[in-house]
Amino acid sequence: MFMIFGIPGPLLFGQLLLGLINGAFYAMLSLGLAVIFGMLNIINFAHGALFMMGAFVSWMLLEYLGIGYFPALILSPLIVGAFGFLLEKTVVSRLYKLDHIYGLLLTFGLALVVEGLFRNAYGSSGMPYRIPEAFQGATNLGFMFMPNYRGWVVVAAVVVCFATWAIIEKTSLGATLRAATENAPLVQAFGVNVPRLISVTYACGVALAAFAGVLAAPIYSVNPNMGSNFINTVFAVVVIGGMGSILGSIVTGFGLGIVEGLTKVFYPQASATVVFVVMVIVLLARPRGLFGKAA
């Protein structure tokens, strides 16, 4: 067995992979938060609850309708995204003229409702979700054994993150979106249906969270608290990265996952708090965040 810095190689790479997976979820969730914040100027506190809902919908599709993992990977984000669309139309859209904190408070209440309902229906203990046939087993990479499903999660997350980035930065739809973020009345004057654009943006951000939820279902057990466990860390990630940049959210998300994984190897006691410690350091050194624009 070879050693790196006095640590057995497989242990180091194993934790790095775990870190990378957590990082993949941080990246997808903080990306959704950034997209929603850019357009709606609210922090979507319900993001964690909707992530959990995505996992639950895929579990329900399998349990009640026998619909497997791959269709669920598309269906679940669609269903949760549609739910998000309705939410935006009926509730969230009433808050745009108010102080931004009301958006935070409303979505916090929403998160409580969603989590409470799922806890009532399914209890707090988790439900297992089988790893799909295609990704069972592990691959020998030479320096470590990688469970196939985990590799898939990282690949899928990277693809989805960069697809989102490409849509926002490289397509004309993304250009409209960015323009509306800068100056909504002006874009509206050009004949763009801005309220519709806002609803769709919210729905897409929510669908991204649900997609992450489906990916997470076979790794973590599907339980009503899985979102709130993640979301607090994701807020720290968002503070560290700053919400100004799409690419920034992705890089910060993956980066912090890796930092967390490495901490588990070298100083396990701090692994739960390391992201927050990084946040403190960033606040001291560069308060606007690594990729944030000056206020």
Add this chain to the structure above:
Amino acid sequence: MLGFSRTQAIAFLLMVALVVLCPFVLYPVFLMKVLCFALFACAFNLLIGYVGLLSFGHAAFFGMGSYLSAWAVKQWGVSAEIAILLGGLMGGSLGLVLGWLAIRRQGLYFAMITLALAQMVYFFCLQAPFTGGEDGIQQVPRGRLFGIISLDKDMSIYWVVAFVFLAGFLLIHRIVHSPFGQVLKAIRENEPRATSLGYRTDDYKLIAFVLSTTLAGIAGGTKALVFGIATLTDVHYSMSGEVVLMTLLGGLGTIFGPVVGALVVTAMENYLAQFGAWVTVTQGVIFMLCVLFFRKGLVGTIGGWFKLAL
């Protein structure tokens, strides 16, 4: 009188009368819980209502205050008033450090930073040896007031809790109506303008933050003595959410709102406790209704009908 208007003075006297008379009718332990949370909510309201800072991490100060008070009484055998003051000291010193970090950002970022910092405190409490981890600090004696008067009877400790609450309430009222409080309100209304008038707004915000967290620590310490237990529940972020709910429901920036909010939320939790997670659902629904339709809260809305500032 103390910056109270006439209606406010009458309302205050009514509240004092209720605090004195209720324990003879209602269960004192329930009332003490309400008073502890009322003080906690009033302390939180000092920030959101008068400085416009939404702290989503106030459970950290409440919880750490309750841990230190519980530890002090149980391990050091200090008297009750010292334990409560130590709780306040804990809340205040933690508030000084975390507040100093958090006020570097404004608005929504401030809320997220306080939430994240409080989560760090939570993980710390989960692992630190002195908190007892998942078990918490249990079987904390209530201690003796000034080392002499036993507080084991519910009615004896009730008067201590009532005194702490009323003193904290008056202190907050005094702060809000002092020249210092006027500057805080100026910062809430327009921070760049307050800066341009020569006020160091960051200093004012930090002082207000520390005052608020000190009182939150006192509330937490008092609660630990009443119930004889300090647990992770008190530092968990859902506790931060609860205090936001109490203040929002009662009325942000009203004097009596947080007290009414604490009463309603605590009573609701007591009656709904048997229905499990429905408490969470109900709280969430109230949150949403308040934000959508009752942004002035109960007290603010009722005060609005009679054109009174309560």
